[in-house]
Amino acid sequence: MRVAVQSAPFDLGAEAARFAAAVPGAGAVVTFTGLVRDNGGALAAMEIEHYPGMTETAISAMVDEAARRWALVDALVIHRFGRLAAGEAIMMVATAATHRAAAFDAAEFLMDYLKSRAPFWKKEIGASGTEWVAARDADEAALKRW
């Protein structure tokens, strides 16, 4: 299990390949990658603030919980902070399990928790100014299914 909170870009292809190459016995690997949407050209960049210390602890707890619930062979979370340009990868999650249902469920669980329970805050920087991204009710509601 690996959790990385970093300002540096990451290579999702290399991370996915490395992850899938080291999951003995697993039959299913799921990855999720979040990208900065350009909102039709309206968004120039995104600034991500985080809470050093708490971020790593909170994500590690989520990963441990997912690994336990779905008997994961392995899991990975990478999440960036700082300034990102449109199109850049914000974060990725990878899960490996014996069967696909567990790998999918665990990845969705981690995403739902990262969205609403990991201490990150996004600010959109556009041509017409800056704005903090508001939490979506749908994201909070998504937690109820777990």
Place this chain on the structure above:
Amino acid sequence: MRVAVQSAPFDLGAEAARFAAAVPGAGAVVTFTGLVRDNGGALAAMEIEHYPGMTETAISAMVDEAARRWALVDALVIHRFGRLAAGEAIMMVATAATHRAAAFDAAEFLMDYLKSRAPFWKKEIGASGTEWVAARDADEAALKRW
């Protein structure tokens, strides 16, 4: 949208990176990779038979259906046939959408359909002989949710 049915191995990292680099406007990319499980060392290889012609047509129809239902920015399916060693990647699916729920749902939909409606048949080659993999009731049941 790309569908590839091939005997050659593929590089899941390179495929994932290439896919995610060409999905303008998408905020979410999900990949699924199926690996040959070694079943604790009992499985030496897997032989995958397919129905040339029908395979490509059937998968393309699934991809079109997923793209329509979830307004996908892009989708990719790669599926191998022939002889694969334990640990090798059998297939992968990638989906890109504006938000994560659509990308996850579309990837799961494609997996459920590939499992039970794409004309592939798997034969396990172990130390104690060969055996055709039986279809799982759970896989057939999974189709009912869509």
Place this chain on the structure above:
Amino acid sequence: MIDILYFAWVRERVGVPRERVETAAPTVAALVKELAAREDRYALAFADRASLRVALDQRLADFDAPLAGVREVAFFPPMTGG
């Protein structure tokens, strides 16, 4: 004349991957009956209908589907892709 394809253990039981057959069978079910009556290897391949699937011109079909105009019939076990 119709092309018949067999896959996986159906192919192994019948012994050939494909063959061309002269038939007047009006439906898949009738064709299955005709084939099963040929030889033991066919009877064995078609013994358990519930574990067989059929495609007509590369589309999944039912056993009561008509064969009129069909050029290619394929028999195989439930698919196990993914």
Place this chain on the structure above:
Amino acid sequence: MIDILYFAWVRERVGVPRERVETAAPTVAALVKELAAREDRYALAFADRASLRVALDQRLADFDAPLAGVREVAFFPPMTGG
């Protein structure tokens, strides 16, 4: 003495990312009341309790949680990770 951290628009409204505060507030709610009474920028930051979240020693907590033994309190809007 307690360390107070502010993030996102709470930080922007208060004007500093963190500060050390001398307080006898027994709960988070009491601390919020104390801070909000200080200056307008605090009053503005704490105006809408429903849009605030709090963490005590880096764990999410409720506003009625006690502060006894707590060394670090953080205030921030609902998180938007992922």
